[in-house]
Amino acid sequence: MGDRTDCRHGREGGSALSTEPLDTEPAHAAPLETAPGPSPEPAEETGPPATPLLAPRDGLTPVVETSTALVEYAAALRSGSGPVAVDAERASGYRYGQRAYLVQLRRAGAGTGMIDPVPLPDLSVVQEAIGDAEWVLHAANQDLPCLAEIGLVPSRLFDTELAARLAGLPRVGLGAVVESLLGFSLQKGHSAADWSTRPLPEEWLVYAALDVEVLVDLRDALAALLEEQGKTEWARQEFEAILAAGPPAPKQDPWRKTSGVHGLRSRRQLGMLRALWEARDDLARKRDIAPGRVLPDSAMVSAVQADPQTEGALLELPVFRGRANRRLVGTWFGALARGRALPEAELPPHSRPGEGPPPVNRWADRDPAAATRLQVARAGLAELSAKHDVPVENVLSPDLVRRLMWSPPEPRDVETVSTALRAGGAREWQVELTRDLLTDAATRA
Secondary structure, X not given: OOOOOHHHHOOOOOOOOEOOOOOOOOOOOOOOOOOOOOOXXXXXXXXXXXXXXXXXXXXXXXXXXXXXHHHHHHHHHHHOEEEEEEEEEEOOOOOOOOOEEEXXXXXXXXXXXXXXXXXXXXXXXXXXHHOOOEEEEOOHHHHHHHHHOOOOOOOEEEEHHHHHHHOOOOOOOHHHHHHHHHOEEOOOOOOOOOOOOOOOOHHHHHHHHHHHHOHHHHHHHHHHHHHHHOOHHHHHHHHHHHHHHOOOOOOOOHHHHOOOHHHOOOHHHHHHHHHHHHHHHHHHHHHOOOHHHHOOXXXXXXXXXXXXXXXXXXXXXXXXXXXXXXXXXXXXXXXXXXXXXXOHHHOOOOOOOOOOOOOHHHHHHHOHHHHHHXXXXXXXXXXXXXXXOOOHHHHOOHHHHHHHHHOOOOOOOHHHHHHHHHHOOOOHHHHHHHHHHHHHHHOOO
């Protein structure tokens, strides 16, 4: 395990981390802000203030956007050593889907590479260069799907966000964890930027490079902390579960995630919303624009509730009065009309069948015994969470707890509960930690 402060002295063999900006701003420039969070108690403020990282230690390297440059950087990665820090930037909220618009990697001996996957959509040469080296990502589930689309899939993984959760850190955002364990502050001002912009501004590239600058050092610090707490095996199982899960399955009835859908009461209204959502999604995909920028969820729900009988009536509603939607009024009105004309048998049900237990606030009326079981289970899990300093949702999936307490396995003993936990995706450390208390809860009523 590396010393968690090694990165301050250029542990990777390069120059020390730069706390001076690339454009040589005055030394008295204000430190960069870190993620918001609760302020520590005055008595805990024993260390020096965080040092802002303003520029990559090796300077800002050019973006890799040609096949020649890609092959050269892949060769550097192959000759490098140790884990590979990986990150990706998307254009969520601007473009359709979650594709990567910039991929950042860093490895000892190879330096930082920032790859533009727009002209280089196949990064298999990088995959081959990395081989079976460990990847280090922060909140890996966010980036792994878009990385897989361009040929990058890890065989070993260390997720610093998940590790921070297991280690009991109060804040697990990258900036907060880096500040807490390494004493540096990272700029986070461009996380929600439109990364499909070309050319990418230099300040965005600096931000992107810094996101992988200290990931390996952070990995070492967290690994040491987990080892201290006896949670190394827990983390290993969690990381393996992420890899085994593979890409997420397509969402069933994604239109049901429309904000405000719960304000629609009838199946006819749900059918109209579905038709409108599908029309918006088709248009957004063709134009490569985030669906919410084509037509907000609130506008769709309002249109369904108003049920306009003519295009003119639709144009009287807020949002639809705008120039863009006036041109598309035929599309939106046609979708509403299709939903309105659906035969009764083709209307969507109020909820998807087989969605699991009902909302918890209905348990007391529908099955008081299940409500009692859940109450006992939640109390026991809360105690485990406090004892091991792990968020209760990481101790065990709340959805799995609800399913188990709503329909306990028979007979209700440790063996059947353990089997049900494993079938529900619980890792072995979670099974061992929770099976006794869940068995007790399942037998309460």
